[in-house]
Amino acid sequence: MANILVVTEHLKGEFQDITFEMLGKAKEIAQSTGGSCSAMVFGSMSGQTDQMGAADTVITAEVGDDYNPEAYAAAVKSVVSANSPDLIMIGSTSMGIDIANPVSTALDIPTVSFCADIVAAGGGFTCTSQMYGGKMNVVSSVDGALISMVLAGSFNADTGRVSGSPAVEASAVEAGAGKVRFKQLIEPEAADVDITQSDILVAVGRGIGSKDDIEVAEELAEALEADIACSRPIVDAGWMSKSHQVGKSGMKVKPKVYIALGISGAPEHIEGMKATSTIIAINTDKNAPIFDVAHYGMTEDLFDVVEELLEELD
Amino acid sequence: MKIVVPLKQVPDLVEDLEVDATGKALDAEEVKLKLNEFDDQALEEALLLKESGAADEVVAMAFDGEDVDKMLFTAIAKGANKAIKLNGSSPTDIHQLAKAFANAVATEGFDLVMAGVQSADGRDGHLGPIMAEYLSVPCISVVAGVSVSGGQATVQKEYSGGMLGEFEVDLPAVLGIQAAAQAPRYAPVSKVRQIQQTETIQEMDAGDLGAGAGSAISSMAAPEKGLGAKMLDDVEALMAVLKDKGVA
Ligand SMILES: Cc1cc2nc3c(=O)[nH]c(=O)nc-3n(C[C@H](O)[C@H](O)[C@H](O)COP(=O)(O)OP(=O)(O)OC[C@H]3O[C@@H](n4cnc5c(N)ncnc54)[C@H](O)[C@@H]3O)c2cc1C
DSSP states (O other), X not given: OOEEEEEOOEETTEEOHHHHHHHHHHHHHHHHHTOEEEEEEEXXXXXXXXXXXXXXXXXXXXXXXXXXXXXXXXXXXXHHHHHOOSEEEEESSHXXXXXXXXXXXXXXXXXXXXXXXXXXXXXXXXXXXEEGGGTEEEEEEESSOEEEEEOTTSSOHHHHOOOOOOEEEEOOOOOXXXXXXXXXXXXXXXXXXXXXXXXXXXXXXXXXXXXXXXXXXXXXXXXXXXXXXXXXXXXXXXXXXXGGBBSTTSBOOOOSEEEEESOOOOHHHHTTTTTOSEEEEEOSOTTOTHHHHOSEXXXXXXXXXXXXHHHHHO | OEEEEEEOEEEOTTSOOOBOTTSSSBOTTTOOEEEOHHHHHHHHHHHHHHHTTSOSEEEEEEEOOTTHHHHXXXXXXXXXXXXXXXXXXXXXXXXXXXXXHHHHHHHHOOXXXXXXXXXXXXXXXXXXXXXXXXXXXXXXXXEEEEEEETTEEEEEEEOGGGOEEEEEEESSEEEEESOOSSOOOOOOHHHHHHHHHHXXXXXXXXXXXXXXXXXXXXXXXXXOSSSSOEEOOSHHHHHHHHHHTTOO
């Protein structure tokens, strides 16, 4: 019998998809083990519990609407201590990293990060983590209580997007120490192109090697009437602006065709593009995880392929 | 203001990774180690704070292991004031490594710990926020922008879709760094060699490592192939796909 706590996530008054992914999975595990599922919601999101139909109970925490790493982690600590859930599901996200680790360490509950699957097994749980940038699936077995950090895109959000009127309980949360203060939300800078609207994307990764060589990909994009996108290291190197970044901390894109040039396919990148109908990956490493999500692949040097393509397209 | 940057090596993911005979770990013989890229970002951001005058001292720290001296001398060559190497029984997971670093920074003293946001082998969590919990100081992770003044730091934390949250945090604190304001600098080999001749790495006992992660790996394997991509042999085949999809 697994009693599960899902730590919900919201931004600007809306529950994030990861919340519904986790709720759907939690409900499935709770039903199969005869357990129950509760969802912890923060601040005035308690006014939207009708979206939490997948949960048996909603636990509210009065910690303010604006996410605060210290206050939210303290609230989750209080609720976990009071309810002793068997499984605590937290997103493998920017907020989840701040919350899962201190709860795990303070309460001595094992954490498994990068979880892509969770199965209840003999009183405990078996989690499959995508580690080493997606190159290895690592299975962890835990006998007692567990915190699993769920990778976005692992479960179907629609399963958890159920309306209803679960019982609502207010939690008595401890305030944080007040050492972290939220100042403001900063919106992304206006983009020259909105890649979330593109039909075709040519995306470059670190395999491109240098800033000057991005030109080659731009030529291909032009020939295909595509827009240009990139992985995170290209933005961090200052080679392209943030508005072109696809992935966890960038944009979620869904073009008809996505051509990945020299992108390894780390989970954080895949999260942003896996809904694409046709993914074509070109990468010299035959074991690159990008080939697990791509529909078509070539293990060739991207420069050779692009050069030949440009000739053909000419 | 003193910043400590814990450094850690991880397998180079561009190389082939193989599972060893136990079926539960990577084959250490085959693995090529390199500095965790997010630790490199953390070191860069720390050095930028020092250069701007906001910090006085940057200390690079690592647990002993293969090529760790070279990694630490490289950190000095890039601009760190000193390097500390931790010795003792080897940590087996992120919780134990975080405990070792927490023990050491408590001895060394710090205003800020700047750790890489994550490492590709971090099965049991994230170094920065676990250290912060052991040290009872606040922590913010996924940070891509730090400024410091008057006993507090102002940081920008990344959310999805390019959104940022700005926070103020009282020092001492731990930050999990995602990206520095500029690409990490490079230290020429000649300079690293010269540093190796003139500088020494301080050694410190890692102390008690605590109970650790509390979970174990039961198996490790490369993801199953077959569901994946249809592999194309040449550009002609690729052109055919592009035409079929109405792109070319
Ligand atoms: C909290 C967090 C958020 C993140 N958010 C994002 C995000 O939004 N988006 C994102 O992309 N990443 C994100 N990352 C980073 C992510 O973990 C990876 O580091 C990143 O996606 C790797 O980018 P890459 O594939 O371009 O580089 P690498 O992983 O270095 O891959 C380069 C690839 O190019 C191949 N290659 C090299 N030369 C050639 C050649 N000549 N021809 C063909 N192939 C070649 C190599 O085989 C390799 O597979 C995030 C990380 C964290 C911790």
